[in-house]
Amino acid sequence: MQFKWIADDEVKIVAIVGTSKNAGKTSLLNHLLWRNRALAFGVFSTGIDGEKEDAIFLKPKPAVQLYAGTLFCCDSNALRDLGSRVEILASLAEPGRELFIARSLGLIKSMITGPATASAQIELAQHMLELGADKVLVDGALDRKSIALSPRIDAIALVLGASFGNLNELELELKRLSALRSLSVYDADAQSFALLEPAEELKFYDGTLWQDSGCASLNADAQTLIKAAKAQPELQGIYIPGSVTPKSLGTLYSMLPQDGALVLVRHPDCLKLNVHQLLELGSRHKLKCLIPFKIKEYIINSEAMGHKSKDADLFRSRLRTAFPQLNLIDIMEVNSAG
Template identity: 30%
Template sequence: MLNQYEVISIVGNAKNAGKTTVLNSIIETFHDRLLAITSIGLDGELIDNVTSLPKPRIFVYENMIVATALECLKAAEATYEIIDKTGIETALGEIVLIRIIHSGNVLVGGPSIVTQMESLVAYIKTLNVDKILIDGAFSRKTISKSTDACIFAIGAVYSSDLTKVIDAAKLTIAQFSLNRVNDSFNYLETEERVVLIYKDGTYKKLEYDSVIQYQQEILEFLTSDVEYIYIPGSLPTQFAKELIRKRRTVLPKIILKSPTHMVLPEILLNNLFNSGIKIIVLHPVNLVGIMYNPFSPTGYVFDDREFQDKLKKITHLPVINVMNERRNDIDG
């Protein structure tokens, strides 16, 4: 599943979904390879700083590279040496690169800004590592566009109602599966203003760099001859509602930078997908596998077979239990 990819992100449906367990499984699978590990934000702590629940540690092996904040080094149990500084500042100090001398647990706190992560990934690639593993942020499902592949960790902790877990997972999988624009739209890569593309192939750049502050003004531009609207930032909730409401009179296709630029409530996201409005992106997510955790740290557990079967009904991707994965499932 992962052998062919260089940069791999792991995102989850909730805190304590099993992302760290997935990361440790991947590290163990490729422990004889030169890996680099980092995270979007903080991970690897003993107690989750949001839920106060116990968490698994991130275990790394000799010669692996870890990109983490200086403050996090105080919690490292592995022996290491600092090999470089990145100049990337975070609330926990500068991100530094360490090389593991003796195996052990580490606390990983990486950059929380996507552009900083992209710069960090580009630098780590110059070190000729075999793979770069990024522990993603659950709340924004943030994924760097430098990522070659993504694993989605689905945890029972999301809800004690399995149907709700499956329904939410189905939405996220649909979001991560949005198609890429064709090459004729490559000029939008560097565009930071709202752009209207007309049915005759011409386009117009509006003066607005965000939809949030100028929703009504932009809506007035959406005439029947507009085929696409490019939104350089996030798709706002109210704007999405207005597009759904007006879909019978005007139905432009939406172009976003990436699927993660759709930060919408689940009900609205579901309505948008069912509205007939087509959404495409400049930077799609290459979702390659689903790893699920039937155990919730709050005390309940789902039936493993039922959980797996219901997930397999909503995706064609490999579906693997994070608690009993096999090496061949991961490196195949």
């Protein structure tokens, strides 16, 4: 059964993310709401979802369809358009605009939105659960400022759309995402996790303790970073809360004293590397993550707004043959079946 994990008791907050703009997140959101109508959902977006047309290509976009009893976050404009079809449950203080938690009283179509910061998004998700939602679905993004990369997320549904690139590029991206998903999780005790998770700068590890490095990120001056690392005679590892890019990879190798050191990233998505670079880094050092990439399902979409859509049969066949272990779901297939 597709998406059966969404009914698991331990799954409360689910992020729906895409690898590119117009990947098909709204179509997946609508399918999950339709398929699981017996559940009470809370729904919000880390941006805006359900607009009538794409802001760039000016083509129609699917509306967000909310069933009776669904909790959702919207702004005052959407609330005014919905009128008596919804019940206002709470207002949220958001810089520059007023947001509301509302409950749909019947089947409606609406724009949804949400707060701009991960901390406020976490608070909103928790508030919806307290108001009676069984599950919260978040139209999110792979961004550190989004709840999608937070440890509070229980599951991620990742949509890979044809707008990402050609089939060769799609295959490489799926290989990269699979490698990130399988990254080993660092066994941090509560004290270490509380120290590392909110950190904004690199930290050095001497085998026992994590210490401040005085360096904001790997994007700082290379010689400054290498000098700071060489000043640590017992250096056995490094914690990186920000991005590791191809440009900073050489600096990282120069900072570490020898092969086999611990390279700990906050989240696998911090590794902005291609598959070959990931494999090399993993072969030279003990590559681990603090927060796992909780991808529960990979969804593909042959449609591509603003691009030539792929031949659906070829698209599905090629990717499913290359990744039989992923049980890839085509959002166009499930929507047709629904």
